[in-house]
Amino acid sequence: MSVATTTVPGHAGEHHGEHHPAGILRWLTTTNHKDIGTMYLTFALTMFFVGGAMILAVRAELWQPGLQLMKPEFFNQLIGIHALVMIFAALMPAATGFANWQIPLMIGAPDMALPRVNNWGFWLLPPAAILLTLPFTLALFGIGDGALATGWTFYAPLSVQGGLGVDFAIFAVHILGVSSILGSINIIVTIFNMRAPGMTMMKLPLFAWGWLITAFLLIATIPVLAGAVTMLLTDRHFGTHFFDAAGGGDPILFQHLFWFFGHPEVYILLLPVWGLMPHVLATFSRKPIYGYKAQVYGFIGIGVLSVIVWAHHFFTVGMPVPALIYFMFSTMAISLPLAVLFFCWIATMWKGAMSFETPMLFATGFIVLFGIAGLTGLVLADVAADAQYHHSYFVVAHFHYALFAGGIMGVMTGVYYWLPKWTGHMYDEKLGKWHFWLTVVSFNLTFIPQFFLGLAGMPRRIPDYALQFTEFNMISTVAAFILGLSQLLFAYNIWKCVKGGPKASDKVWEGAEGLEWQLPSPPPYHSWETQPVVK
Amino acid sequence: MTESMAAQPHSHHYHVPQPSLYPFILSGGMFTLALGFILKMNGFAPGPWVMLGGVGIILYVLFGWFGKVIGESQAGAYRDWEDKSFRYGMVWFIASEVAFFAAFFGALFYVRTISVPELGNMVSAHGTTLWPDFTGAWPSAGPKGAQFTPMGAWGIPALNTALLLSSGVTVTWAHWALLKNKRTQLNLGLAATVLLGATFLGFQAYEYYHAYHELGLTLGAGAYGATFYMLTGFHGFHVTLGAIMLTVILGRTLKGHFTPERHFAFEGVAWYWHFVDVVWLLLFVLVYWL
Amino acid sequence: MNANFTEAELAQRRTASRRMAWLIGAVVLAIYIIGFFFKRG
Ligand code: HEM
Ligand SMILES: [Cu+2]
Numbered sequence: 001m002s003v004a005t006t007t008v009p010g011h012a013g014e015h016h017g018e019h020h021p022a023g024i025l026r027w028l029t030t031t032n033h034k035d036i037g038t039m040y041l042t043f044a045l046t047m048f049f050v051g052g053a054m055i056l057a058v059r060a061e062l063w064q065p066g067l068q069l070m071k072p073e074f075f076n077q078l079i080g081i082h083a084l085v086m087i088f089a090a091l092m093p094a095a096t097g098f099a100n101w102q103i104p105l106m107i108g109a110p111d112m113a114l115p116r117v118n119n120w121g122f123w124l125l126p127p128a129a130i131l132l133t134l135p136f137t138l139a140l141f142g143i144g145d146g147a148l149a150t151g152w153t154f155y156a157p158l159s160v161q162g163g164l165g166v167d168f169a170i171f172a173v174h175i176l177g178v179s180s181i182l183g184s185i186n187i188i189v190t191i192f193n194m195r196a197p198g199m200t201m202m203k204l205p206l207f208a209w210g211w212l213i214t215a216f217l218l219i220a221t222i223p224v225l226a227g228a229v230t231m232l233l234t235d236r237h238f239g240t241h242f243f244d245a246a247g248g249g250d251p252i253l254f255q256h257l258f259w260f261f262g263h264p265e266v267y268i269l270l271l272p273v274w275g276l277m278p279h280v281l282a283t284f285s286r287k288p289i290y291g292y293k294a295q296v297y298g299f300i301g302i303g304v305l306s307v308i309v310w311a312h313h314f315f316t317v318g319m320p321v322p323a324l325i326y327f328m329f330s331t332m333a334i335s336l337p338l339a340v341l342f343f344c345w346i347a348t349m350w351k352g353a354m355s356f357e358t359p360m361l362f363a364t365g366f367i368v369l370f371g372i373a374g375l376t377g378l379v380l381a382d383v384a385a386d387a388q389y390h391h392s393y394f395v396v397a398h399f400h401y402a403l404f405a406g407g408i409m410g411v412m413t414g415v416y417y418w419l420p421k422w423t424g425h426m427y428d429e430k431l432g433k434w435h436f437w438l439t440v441v442s443f444n445l446t447f448i449p450q451f452f453l454g455l456a457g458m459p460r461r462i463p464d465y466a467l468q469f470t471e472f473n474m475i476s477t478v479a480a481f482i483l484g485l486s487q488l489l490f491a492y493n494i495w496k497c498v499k500g501g502p503k504a505s506d507k508v509w510e511g512a513e514g515l516e517w518q519l520p521s522p523p524p525y526h527s528w529e530t531q532p533v534v535k
Numbered sequence: 536m537t538e539s540m541a542a543q544p545h546s547h548h549y550h551v552p553q554p555s556l557y558p559f560i561l562s563g564g565m566f567t568l569a570l571g572f573i574l575k576m577n578g579f580a581p582g583p584w585v586m587l588g589g590v591g592i593i594l595y596v597l598f599g600w601f602g603k604v605i606g607e608s609q610a611g612a613y614r615d616w617e618d619k620s621f622r623y624g625m626v627w628f629i630a631s632e633v634a635f636f637a638a639f640f641g642a643l644f645y646v647r648t649i650s651v652p653e654l655g656n657m658v659s660a661h662g663t664t665l666w667p668d669f670t671g672a673w674p675s676a677g678p679k680g681a682q683f684t685p686m687g688a689w690g691i692p693a694l695n696t697a698l699l700l701s702s703g704v705t706v707t708w709a710h711w712a713l714l715k716n717k718r719t720q721l722n723l724g725l726a727a728t729v730l731l732g733a734t735f736l737g738f739q740a741y742e743y744y745h746a747y748h749e750l751g752l753t754l755g756a757g758a759y760g761a762t763f764y765m766l767t768g769f770h771g772f773h774v775t776l777g778a779i780m781l782t783v784i785l786g787r788t789l790k791g792h793f794t795p796e797r798h799f800a801f802e803g804v805a806w807y808w809h810f811v812d813v814v815w816l817l818l819f820v821l822v823y824w825l
Numbered sequence: 826m827n828a829n830f831t832e833a834e835l836a837q838r839r840t841a842s843r844r845m846a847w848l849i850g851a852v853v854l855a856i857y858i859i860g861f862f863f864k865r866g
Contacts, residue, residue: 224641
């Protein structure tokens with residue numbers, strides 16, 4: 001077929017109105033970025049509660065020293081699956097949900113570049129979540145001894161010796177990895193190929209920039225994780241010796257491979273949030289974003305540095321001193337571009353006509369609490385100090401300031417900010433404020449004690465502890481339950497907003513800037529079919 | 536099309552495909568395959584059957600989904616704008632494959648330069664007498680791995696290098712033909728490429744047989760065996776996929792698909808083939824030769 | 826709540842946020858300086 005046609009035969013049948021199947025089939029088959037974004041976000045919220053319930057059981061066990069509620073094996077399983085669920089099934093899908101909804105709206109694209117692949121990326125998530133959690137159920141029927149019990153890091157040799165649950169987790173990670181790669185490819189292609197005419201890369205919204213760097217990091221590191229767990233699988237079942245010194249391998253090799261992925265992963269979780277933050281801060285300060293270029297270069301700098309610092313997660317494993325020094329200084333170097341971002345966020349608010357609607361409350365709360373994550377990270381990056389803090393509750397507190405206050409609260413910022421655009425209704429502002437204050441207060445009450453527990457020497461991932469740690473653990477447990485219950489307000493507020501509420505205007509927020517605010521709230525099923533022109 | 540459209544680089548709407556059930560079924564197939572594999576490895580009888588079911592579902596989707604895309608392509612649904620998306624997509628997919636192989640090359644680097652020498656150095660460095668006779672020289676199966684003879688570079692592996700390099704030439708020759716619309720040369724070039732790829736795989740199968748039965752070189756042969764088989768094995772798997780894709784492309788050129796202007800599928804597969812080629816060169820140097 | 830402020834309200838908010846920034850800065854600086862007077866036992 002070599003006819004060069006000017007009229008286009010394949011034109012018919014595309015983008016004409018909303019003739020998608022109804023009911024459940026609509027969601028199974030959809031190629032629409034808004035539908036897929038909604039599915040990602042709903043899935044993320046659901047898994048947020050699943051992972052939350054797991055860790056509340058853990059906190060209940062830690063209410064007192066001694067074993068109260070569960071066997072140590074089950075305790076270990078809950079901790080590991082909690083982390084995997086929160087990272088891979090809550091935070092990452094939430095960020096991808098944002099990308100799906102917002103990137104096309106913000107860059108003036110008719111949809112994501114590869115819509116069917118987009119649908120596939122989402123529908124890989126539920127099977128993976130089932131694989132992660134199925135071993136709990138199987139154990140009830142006497143099959144296997146439960147889920148992965150190594151913590152989320154899969155360290156060999158424990159994971160080589162573990163039961164059925166390790167295999168389930170390995171394949172869950174494989175499928176999650178495929179999903180992430182597909183999502184990343186789609187986002188990169190969309191940003192490169194679908195921007196509105198006139199939108200140069202240096203006019204790209206920062207949210208899209210944050211996601212672009214995220215996607216590159218995913219493509220560079222997720223396959224390494226896939227390789228690592230594949231080696232684990234062959235060590236377990238096919239007689240290889242990757243992580244076995246008797247055959248010339250080394251358990252520490254696993255740590256290198258895992259953290260080559262694992263450290264960039266923490267930036268994968270945060271870059272989308274850093275991308276959305278300046279939009280929110282600018283909106284509610286009624287000022288333009290300060291330091292657009294500096295932030296773009298900051299993202300790129302952090303992305304590059306993040307893949308060369310991985311060994312700070314195992315300083316104590318026994319490395320040559322030059323390696324320790326290198327990994328210490330390269331890790332500390334990340335705080336420089338990070339400080340640039342902090343500076344830009346604060347400078348965006350400087351002398352602004354600020355107002356504190358819920359998204360802005362979360363954004364400012366994010367800056368303060370995430371700052372604590374960065375500062376305690378610097379403490380851990382000090383090789384000598386880390387010998388004391390490694391594998392203690394100090395680390396747990398550090399990364400919860402990063403991942404809950406930085407990641408989850410960042411996602412909440414985005415949800416409150418964009419929900420009126422997506423649903424066409426305003427959420428309940430009063431409820432939102434309650435949610436914010438309950439969350440910040442109980443979050444700090446949960447994790448500040450853990451800094452002190454860690455400094456005093458309480459190890460992580462152990463269900464029992466010495467008597468002198470009791471009071472702080474009790475505070476932490478009570479606060480954790482308040483924190484968990486407060487999130488029901490969040491779910492209820494979203495539900496209420498989807499169902500109805502005061503009509504949101506197109507622009508929603510007085511100070512909002514950007515293409516997405518030119519569309520109606522909610523935007524039509526197909527938006528920007530004719531692309532806007534950016535000057 | 537309104538007047539203002541003149542200012543735009545795209546003269547048409549982007550092709551957003553109709554709703555499709557294929558991705559959902561494919562996810563189900565992958566789940567089934569994974570579940571079956573887990574069951575099989577842990578000795579549950581239904582395992583292989585569950586796996587078979589998963590493979591069946593996946594094959595059904597591959598035929599259906601690719602068939603649909605080919606149909607859309609033939610109907611002219613894809614023009615420059617969509618074509619570019621596919622190209623970018625393929626490039627970043629190949630990038631992710633590079634990272635996957637990097638993990639195994641990284642493991643090879645680690646065992647060769649860190650863990651094996653360290654194990655050979657236990658007495659002087661750590662004063663331990665565990666495995667005092669182990670010297671840590673490469674190739675190595677470690678202190679306790681099965682004894683083996685390593686695979687030489689200048690027999691089959693060198694021949695395979697020649698085969699894959701020539702296949703890179705033939706696929707480029709086919710591409711030139713496609714650009715000049717010389718259909719016979721195009722078909723011949725593709726057929727030659729597939730043939731060279733298949734011969735490569737045949738030799739590799741023979742090499743594995745030889746290694747297992749005469750050299751004692753097995754998956755269990757310590758650090759060498761593990762890295763050797765995982766690297767060459769995943770590479771061989773990729774050659775297999777590439778050869779299958781080339782066969783599909785050959786089928787399509789025989790049917791008269793592709794024009795000098797519009798032939799993304801051909802190019803995507805050719806890129807993939809070159810990628811597999813480059814990985815082999817690294818393998819040849821780092822696994823077989825040095 | 827999505828306020829639409831008058832010019833006067835905006836100006837008032839700009840001053841308020843600037844004052845708040847200086848206040849927070851002063852508090853942080855104070856904490857930093859006070860830190861020097863703590864000696865480890
Ligand atoms: C300047 C910034 C940061 C520095 C210098 C830093 C440094 C470190 C170091 C040295 C450790 C290892 C501690 C140990 O195990 O002994 C660590 C653990 C961790 N950090 Fe950070 N960090 C920083 C920011 C972040 C951010 C932004 C995130 C997340 C988004 C994060 C998430 C984590 C996690 C999840 C762990 C623990 C992983 C585990 O062992 O399970 N950190 N950090
Ligand atoms: Cu790290």
